[in-house]
Amino acid sequence: MVSAKIPWMDRRRFLWLGATAAAASPAMLSAVIDSAAARRRLLQVNGYPPDAETPLELLDSYITPNDLFFVRNHWIPTTVDAKTWTLTVDGEVETPLRLSLADLRAMPRVSRTCVLQCAGNGRGLFSPPVAGVQWKYGAVGNARWTGVRVKDLLARAGVKPSALHVHTFGADLPPGKVPPFHRSIEIEKLIEDGIVADEMNGEPLAPLHGAPARLVVPGWAGDHWMKWLVRLSAGVAPQSGFYMDTAYRYPKAPGPPGEPVKPEDMAPVTELFVKSNITTRPARAVIGRVSEIGGFAFSGAPDVARVEVSEDGGVRWSDARLDSRHEPFAWRRWTYPWKPARAGEATILCRATDSRGRVQPREAVWNPSGYLHNAWHAVTIPVAG
Amino acid sequence: MKGPLALLAAIALASALAAGGSPAARAEGAHRRPADRARAALPILGTRLSEYPAGDGKAIADAACLQCHSADIPRQQRLNEKQWTASVEKMIRWGAAVKETDKAALVAYLSREFGPSNTGFVPTDAAPLAAPVSSH
Numbered sequence: 001m002v003s004a005k006i007p008w009m010d011r012r013r014f015l016w017l018g019a020t021a022a023a024a025s026p027a028m029l030s031a032v033i034d035s036a037a038a039r040r041r042l043l044q045v046n047g048y049p050p051d052a053e054t055p056l057e058l059l060d061s062y063i064t065p066n067d068l069f070f071v072r073n074h075w076i077p078t079t080v081d082a083k084t085w086t087l088t089v090d091g092e093v094e095t096p097l098r099l100s101l102a103d104l105r106a107m108p109r110v111s112r113t114c115v116l117q118c119a120g121n122g123r124g125l126f127s128p129p130v131a132g133v134q135w136k137y138g139a140v141g142n143a144r145w146t147g148v149r150v151k152d153l154l155a156r157a158g159v160k161p162s163a164l165h166v167h168t169f170g171a172d173l174p175p176g177k178v179p180p181f182h183r184s185i186e187i188e189k190l191i192e193d194g195i196v197a198d199e200m201n202g203e204p205l206a207p208l209h210g211a212p213a214r215l216v217v218p219g220w221a222g223d224h225w226m227k228w229l230v231r232l233s234a235g236v237a238p239q240s241g242f243y244m245d246t247a248y249r250y251p252k253a254p255g256p257p258g259e260p261v262k263p264e265d266m267a268p269v270t271e272l273f274v275k276s277n278i279t280t281r282p283a284r285a286v287i288g289r290v291s292e293i294g295g296f297a298f299s300g301a302p303d304v305a306r307v308e309v310s311e312d313g314g315v316r317w318s319d320a321r322l323d324s325r326h327e328p329f330a331w332r333r334w335t336y337p338w339k340p341a342r343a344g345e346a347t348i349l350c351r352a353t354d355s356r357g358r359v360q361p362r363e364a365v366w367n368p369s370g371y372l373h374n375a376w377h378a379v380t381i382p383v384a385g
Numbered sequence: 386m387k388g389p390l391a392l393l394a395a396i397a398l399a400s401a402l403a404a405g406g407s408p409a410a411r412a413e414g415a416h417r418r419p420a421d422r423a424r425a426a427l428p429i430l431g432t433r434l435s436e437y438p439a440g441d442g443k444a445i446a447d448a449a450c451l452q453c454h455s456a457d458i459p460r461q462q463r464l465n466e467k468q469w470t471a472s473v474e475k476m477i478r479w480g481a482a483v484k485e486t487d488k489a490a491l492v493a494y495l496s497r498e499f500g501p502s503n504t505g506f507v508p509t510d511a512a513p514l515a516a517p518v519s520s521h
Binding site: 071128208 | 434435452453454455456457458461462463464468471472478479480481501506508509510511512513514515
């Protein structure tokens, strides 16, 4: 890999980087990155716009720490002044609203723990390859989001029965002639589950995560979780534009891998697919000794019913133990005490079943933009005799 | 471009970003609100910026692509010529500056360097994000 290190950073430049890095000298930063403690890190897949995933082995807790949470930006991120920020609620409403951050925070507050996953998480695992950020496993995390229910905002504005969709707008602007990132969401989903969140895991939302407020749409892919949210507009029809009509669409029926699919044969990506991953595993194991295998499982359904592990390529499956913590659309931690019976290379597979009975498939359905990869996850572990 | 030149390019780029977005974004920004143009803190995660590998077409790629995104994005792709053609045409529609006479050379360069067998991309380790300053 050809890369250029920037050893020249002056204090001002370092403070600029310091918005997202550590408050220390560049030398210290390098030392942190290079030391053994560098296990705590992000895997940057794009220098700018900044995109980074979490190493799978660090996704080993119920709550994903803010500093390790994956980052995805379409463009150079914007920064919004919280003092002048307003949220507009308009469209098919009796009384359009324009709320300051203080106005928003004065409304009844709720907290929900749920999974945020990039629609393209796992794109790099599809074959044949497709264009886009080649995420592997770590564009996902589970956080506690706090803010105001969209339902309360719509009620306060007096939403009309004619409103069936909510058009969402963020403050970030695309470069050149790139179309703006506009999305809309069925109003029932937002009334049921949507939050305008200004806190993540008890901290103010970070700039890279959409400060001062973003949309939280539990169970739906990250493209709905509009960052730097400035406007919710109730509409009769869905939003139109590139990011509704062309991007973030998924085939209605599986087709041959690598073949193009017409836009009319696709529908917008919405709910997450049932998925589990292994985050905890021994580097090596010994016959007859128990090692812990563990991970997370989640779905677009409110809960995960079951996680299973296979040691024989998916012929026989054994139930993993589900952690007692479960909240709608949060991930479920699971563990499996593995006692290898043979020496050599062991391949461990996991699969999840959600509360609607959908089972994680052996292969993900290939699709032209590489969304929602959810194939069985396999890890290979050497076993000593 | 390796060594000092790469470093200079990285510095120039980082400076451009610090000054208010990509050159394209700044040119485009004339009609935007000052608040959007005054992007005082443009965070990048790591301290490394990758670059395109040397070869025929690199200069075209540098000029066309790096206005809006780093070389990381093309460098991690594994696309055939048909897919690269589609990507380049999409980017031209979106404002990438590619002369009609340079298009074939750009597609050839990207297809050669980042074709279906490309496995050379490795993500860069970046420090965890610092906590934001409290706005409460």
